[in-house]
Amino acid sequence: MSEGKRRLFPQVSSARLVLLFSLALVLFYNFATWRALNSLVPMEGLWGVAFFASFGLFLWAAFTLLLTLVSFRPLLKPALTLVALVSAAAAYFMNSYGVVIDTVMVQNVVETNPGEATALFSARMLGYLLVLGVLPAAIIWLTPVRYSPFFRGLLSKVLVIFGCLVVVAVCVGAFYSTYAPVFRQEEKLTHFINPTNYIYAVSKFTKQRLGIKENLVVQPIGEDAVMPRKVSADGRKSLMIFVVGETARADHFSLNGYARDTNPELKKLDILNFTNVSSCGTSTAVSVPCMFSRFPREDYSDKKGKTNQGLLDILQRVGVSVLWLDNNSDCKGTCLRVPNRDIPKDQPGPFCDGKNCLDEALLQNLQAYIDGLKDNAIIVLHADGSHGPEYYERYPKSLERFTPVCHTNQLGSCSSEELVNVYDNTILYTDFFLSKVVELLKQNQERFDTSMVYVSDHGESLGENGVYLHAAPYAIAPKAQTHVPMVMWFGSGALGGMGVDRGCLERKADGAELSHDNLFHSVLGLYGVHTSLYQSDLDIFHSCKRDMTAAQ
Structure with a gap:
């Protein structure tokens, strides 16, 4: 790009883009998560505010760690685009219908027919996809990203991951007695955390289906079954x-x-x-x-x-x-x-x-x-x-x-x-x-x-x-x-x-x-x-x- 040509967005490093996108996920895509958390741990008093702040920081660090794994030049923008679009759809269904995202929900999506799918379309859904999906994707592609040389970039990623792990450890350690029981109730919280809920559910569902396909031999049952000629007393x-x-x-x-x-x-x-x-x-x-x-x-x-x-x-x-x-x-x-x-x-x-x-x-x-x-x-x-x-x-x-x-x-x-x-x-x-x-x-x-x-x-x-x-x-x-x-x-x-x-x-x-x-x-x-x-x-x-x- 020539010096005279003005950029719509300033150039950022790959690490900063991941940090900013992860923060957006915490703030705009997880209303259902915050509602679920509040039902488990009401935000009352200074302690409650501190715990919610730590949870937000925990999510930010966890999302950053996850997305840092794909923050290489060929993968970063396509991966963030996909996450933005799918997370927008997930946010819509969780916010509009109160559903949770797990393997059964993924199975429902895979096995639905076109008629059932189109019945769910609406102007509200389109709005979610445009504002939380298409718009962030456009910003991602219009933002010039600076990538470090391979080994320097790899070291930077390792340091970011280490830093995220430290943040996660500090957040959990400071409120361990609250985090532990909350995360044991996965149906009440972790199935709402966007995007890790659908990433985990899709990977688990895919693993299950591949296992079924590899061993898809339908076992006969009841081979000893017999039925008398007369079921009723009158022989009908x-x-x-x-x-x-x-x-x-x-x-x-x-x-x-x-x-x-x-x-x-x-x-x-x-x-x-x-x-x-x-x-x-x-x-x-x-x-x-x-x-x-x-x-x-x-x-x-x-x-x-x-x-x-x-x-x-x-x-x-x-x-x-x-x-x-x-x-x-x-x-x-x-x-x-x-x-x-x-x-x-x-x-x-x-x-x-x-x-x-x-x-x-x-x-x-x-x-x-x-x-x-x-x-x-x-x-x-x-x-x-x-x-x-x-x-x-x-x-x-x-x-x-x-x-x-x-x-x-x-x-x-x-x-x-x-x-x-x-x-x-x-x-x-x-x-x-x-x-x-x-x-x-x-x-x-x-x-x-x-x-x-x-x-x-x-x-x-x-x-x-x-x-x-x-x-x-x-x-x-x-x-x-x-x-x-x-x-x-x-x-x-x-x-x-x-x-x-x-x-x-x-x-x-x-x-x-x-x-x-x-x-x-x-x-x-x-x-x-x-x-x-x-x-x-x-x-x-x-x-x-x-x-x-x-x-x-």
């Missing part, structure tokens, strides 16, 4: 429709005591309502494969889910016709080895608009499939349910009973009344949809012993304590994200034909502590499948069978 075949709900919380079901009548259709039916059911996870990516897995929640992992067959594989092996229909993101690997089909968003009919489909689209032409069944069958309907943040697109306007409603994906800009109203309308539509499922099953009672099982994959936060949506780490997740509704309906004579006492089951439904862990064994029990994997103590129906030998 069984037809179950298993509805996987989405983002429904149990405390917004009027069947569970909610003040609003959100279940007007189900309450007319002879259903079994299970009031105390917990989910396996707080996101679809975890809960859906887990609920069809033989592994209980405490022992389940993404790797186990992807490298082991599940409930549907066993049912298909013993001769049950299996079909998975999806109106959600996808089946998260659960349906890969059984017949499956996504509902096209542009299919003709009254339920799809090219972008979304109402859940009733799952029932279109389903009778024709049922007419061709000759064996026992299970049809899984993966519903869109109450999927946020665009709740207002999940139900027809004819069922917009509760008003006014939130008509934006910026949930924090809506009043609590608007948000609850629009969410309750989605529950109202789920109630209507389930009544249509039962209506379809009733039409087929002469040929089959029919049944419906509905359970949501997880719940949803609606702004309580500043938290929206779901996917909170399970250890700290609010009950709104883990307490899920579960409803069952059985056709005329179906339970009796299987030797199940309905009165006993009704007593169990009212308060018995259940979870997704029960589903694998309960469905096997209903179909009378005999396998060494079956655990009668996890079968909801086993203790209510009059003929206990049927489950041996």
Whole structure:
């Protein structure tokens, strides 16, 4: 650059650029971190101010140390640009929805579909990306950087890293009794620290996925499984429709005591309502494969889910016709080895608009499939349910009973009344949809012993304590994200034909502590499948069978 040409920004050393960018990260990208810290250690009095100052200095030193590792001429500006852009997006989601960034959240991002992703776009998000992403990136590229000769620069970096370590040690040492318990609660603090939260989560997720890919051999399970020819006493075949709900919380079901009548259709039916059911996870990516897995929640992992067959594989092996229909993101690997089909968003009919489909689209032409069944069958309907943040697109306007409603994906800009109203309308539509499922099953009672099982994959936060949506780490997740509704309906004579006492089951439904862990064994029990994997103590129906030998 010529002497006469004026620079927009003064030249700085690579070390100074890293220091300045790290300071910006502390000051502008970590509001969620400061909120989380204040909830753990309230900033009260001089001691509180001193601790918060030490924590800010701790973060500044830690970020500087991390970025110094990439402060070489070919890497520095691209690395800082990437950090600015991703950190801007992370700040937006943490500030707007109260989410945390961990491996499960990274998995959700990787496994989301374009429709779900675009539902999150907004002017506010664009503002974050421009102000905290594009603008800092432009400044970085317009700022001339002075690099020292290699060995002198290397020595300088070593000294900076050493200095950062000293600062970290002094900060932690001065307040060790406070730092130690705070950092043990990683879900409450470190998952908010931007950018180390997503750097760690992405690296851990990548390591897990590479490990799975290297050993991606799906292990067969239940190879000893057999099913008697007659499941019911009268020898009729069984037809179950298993509805996987989405983002429904149990405390917004009027069947569970909610003040609003959100279940007007189900309450007319002879259903079994299970009031105390917990989910396996707080996101679809975890809960859906887990609920069809033989592994209980405490022992389940993404790797186990992807490298082991599940409930549907066993049912298909013993001769049950299996079909998975999806109106959600996808089946998260659960349906890969059984017949499956996504509902096209542009299919003709009254339920799809090219972008979304109402859940009733799952029932279109389903009778024709049922007419061709000759064996026992299970049809899984993966519903869109109450999927946020665009709740207002999940139900027809004819069922917009509760008003006014939130008509934006910026949930924090809506009043609590608007948000609850629009969410309750989605529950109202789920109630209507389930009544249509039962209506379809009733039409087929002469040929089959029919049944419906509905359970949501997880719940949803609606702004309580500043938290929206779901996917909170399970250890700290609010009950709104883990307490899920579960409803069952059985056709005329179906339970009796299987030797199940309905009165006993009704007593169990009212308060018995259940979870997704029960589903694998309960469905096997209903179909009378005999396998060494079956655990009668996890079968909801086993203790209510009059003929206990049927489950041996």
